[in-house]
Amino acid sequence: MSKSQISCESEACNCHGSGCSHEHTERELKINLIRLVTAGFFVTLAVLTEYRIIPLTELEIPAALISLALTAYPILKEAALGLIKGAWNVCELAALALVAAVLIGEFTAAAEIAFILTIGEMVEDYLYARTQKDIHSLMLHVPTTANIIRNEEIIEIAVDDIKIGDRILIRPGERIPVDGEIQKGHSDVDESFRTGESLPIQKNPGDTVYSGSINLDGILVITAIKPANQSSYAKVVELVQKAGMRRPPSHPMIDTFAHYYTPLILVIAFGTAFVTNDIVRGITVLIVACPCALLLATPSAVLAAIGPAAKQGILIKSGSFLEMCKKITTIVFDKTGTLTSGEMNVTTIIPENGSTQEEVLIIASSAERSSPHPIARAILKEAKRTGIVLSGVGTGRHFPGKGAEDTWNGAPVLVGNRDFFKKNSIPVLESAKQDNIQKNMYETEVLVAKNGEYIGKILISDTLHTDTKKALASLRHLGYSQYAIITGDNKKAAQAIADELEIPESMTYSGLLPSDKEKFVADLQEKGERVCFVGDGTNDGPALIRADIGVGMGSRANTLALESSGVILMEQGLSSLPTFLKLGKKTSQTIKENISLALLLNCMLIGLAAGGLITPVIGAIGHQFATIIVLVNSIRLSYTFSGY
Template structure:
């Protein structure tokens, strides 16, 4: 297997090498010691870069020999011995790998489908049918080449993503541009990204303007304008002018590297139906051997028995699931949907209830402080500074809003390093020898703070906003009101979800009930399905409660405080982005940048993948059954049976490639051309 991947410009690196990160040509690592790769049929053939050319030459010579053998058998060549010699030469050239893997598997206590083909070839030779045996061997070899080509197409999207990062970058030192390996670029280095280059590391633009294709990260088809102070991400393609960026992350920690690693791991994971296929193969091979013996006993024809063994090879069945999953993983990644394994695709068709976190999921997470109330002798700026200092190390949207407001008000923030966050409730900090508490009422009550004063200070006209209390030691010094906006696509997304047959939609939040119900009402969630005042642990417990009632739960969150619920759910989906990659670590599926709008697309994709897998299995089993019946009745010869076996395999692979369709970015789009043409790029100086 993997022959065509080496023929098509990847010498020394098989697709499995790329997926495992062990390839010496595309990854900065030591040369790989893996010179074998797994065949789709379960056999392992030694097709490394050193054996490709000899193998192709052997196959070509074997093909010529088989032609001579056939011509001799039908009488076009008068000398019969020439045909026999040619068939034997063809067998020596092509049958060896098949026989070797069958023996290796048996000695290792593992069964694979090479056993059936090997028995058929040996039996044909034993009865003197050298030409038939040679036909089977050459057809299986050629069919495997075609099979590998079709199978590798499914992997190509994943490989393209994994290997997209450049090996070198251009840094500026002492006014000179120096090319260095990407892994040597350090934080703070100044990097030049020329037109047409792929951005090697994450950074911030210090000079220049351009348009970048970020479709590999977000699935967005149109280029994104970049100018001074803009963030740029590794893996993006610079479409226009030259940019000078200052590195903010080393290559291994960059956004694209982390995404590529997730995709690589997903490509290596075995789909859940594989253990069943393994067990099936262990039983299937002995059954087919018994069937072949029965055919021989009933018909007295060894040729029919041999043909049964050939057509019974279940290569198509073995490829039914992995080919579909690989095609989907690559296609989804190009659309900005990162899936950590094929098992999560199969869950989609069984989901009965959709549970969502509120902040950053249903709402945009772009929060703002709408009101600051100061208490006692403290000013609004005092309250903001205390709160922002405590919140400066938190990634929660509310914390970001508080810090942003403090900066906008000209306040200087210096993190103390003492802040301790209680997920979903608040933060405790030490500032100027005072204990500062910032959080909601439940947080204050858990710390023994008397909240009776809060009732007299809180405003009744701030419905629809979140209330954040600021306490110094044991005294309330202020109240912040933080507002959020619903994602504009929320209502439409939930309508599509219901059209897919998922009618139970529930929202969980740590916010108060009034705010939660208002949000739920605006996006079409009934009050009875809105649950407020929930800790991260409460969310997990609620998901567990649903599961005990027999529900299959899909939980969607932003990855910030939703880790326990995401892990507990049957299908955990995070709303991710290029800026915030916490979601990459805490969920099974990540919707990059497009937010909720990609959720129905993912569920549809998962269901379509399951349908294709079922269709593949039906095609494989159906064609195998028809070929076995035809072989048993003597309607097909061993050579025709070998062709039929390969046709069944290729039909399954081609059916799976339907999942890989993704038009991607079209650089000939007139809107793209207009944007690039009108880009006032002043250039850069070195």
């Protein structure tokens, strides 16, 4: 989708859910604005002459007809298309009110109806375009070329032609084209497109840099670790493009309401005209009854929330996730990379059965070399640090939540946890069963075997993320009090994290496979819990999809979370999780306010119209007054979000 294209499913009466649709480009929006201003001039002239403020009564009808010619056609066209399809929804109701006003000679009222309905559409288009601008700000300046170092020469190639292993020169001020690892150089890097955080991050050799980030002050040489179409920026762009093509739905109750509303209003309008013997009253009922404000209650609030959230690094795929926030009863966290930093390091290598530390590390790194898991990356980082060079590409099999198997120098090797070894009937030495050798309470053990014989283990440490405690304190302040930790790690490491975060042992589950995590979430849901699952995308896909809200940590190098999550937090750590949940609660509150205001004002106007207390012109003004109140209330949400 190009930056200039704005696709929408809106109605001529600015009502969602009624079956009317338009396509608006920037050029068309400008033309529509000129058309609206011109129509506004003539309808104002018609109103002023009707009330004798301008004593040129002969201008009233011509001015009203000119305004109608500029604004009524889209409404009548969409209503006609709806009737052809057998629809009797609010667009048809608005068109009927407009035609009826013309038939009884209320040309000024008809012109005002069409004009104010068009204003409503333009206001909604502005709100939608504003959201699109916020979201597409993430997509600006997509790099298209890169400087590659080949044979010690610098050549410029298309970003799409970059291959894994290519060395790329990044000068100060340039945007990083693909995910890579720094080989040479030191620099501050701006990763705000991913995290919403404007402060630069110091990057050094060995650190990972992400596509879309800006190199600020140093020259970097990086090695590409992903092709362009699989890099972080490409994933975000893809997600944004999909999100940008969707309009938020209206509330389920309102969808049902709209189906029966038009026939009901027709009965009331004709009944009013029959009982009072005054057709003007019946038509006034039609004019005020179009429930545009009610149908905009949900989509306007959702649009007002999604755009600002995207600017702060919170990508929300659907408005339904915002509405679900107020219903969440349990928040379930994956441990590694979610509560902890995920930047794991090898702390100890313990050889057994005559093996050496080097042999244990070589076998483990060989088996894990193609795995994206943080434990695998820690082993590979240690192998690289000690000078171990792995040739070729790993061809071993990976078993999520368990380990990996491969062949090394013709011998079968196995790397994984105790359950994995038990399943493969590999006995573990008694000395390896003693956990007191683990010095760090966050240490995880990885067992290593060759030719079906246990040869040692590797201890890997992780640390609690710096903002985890603060985030949980904020969540408790928001009223979320029930938490669970689920992990494929060992019980001791899981419990250490739970103790520090004051999460009870009864809600801490270790040694779980991806299918077990999904089942855990499903079991909670069967008990009536509404679950928000927060994971990093590694082995968490099934649970993220199963949860009522799946929140993925998109800042990790592994971008699987972008595929399986309903909400992605691009900022490192959990600091933006309370922000998202608070925004969701506020959005639900705004929707409730919108619905209440719309229902109250609509019922009041219908009563006044049926009682003959307002004219068609005043009815049209009152109808759109209700719509504008709802839109303003929603727009207010987007501005208050900056204070979160």
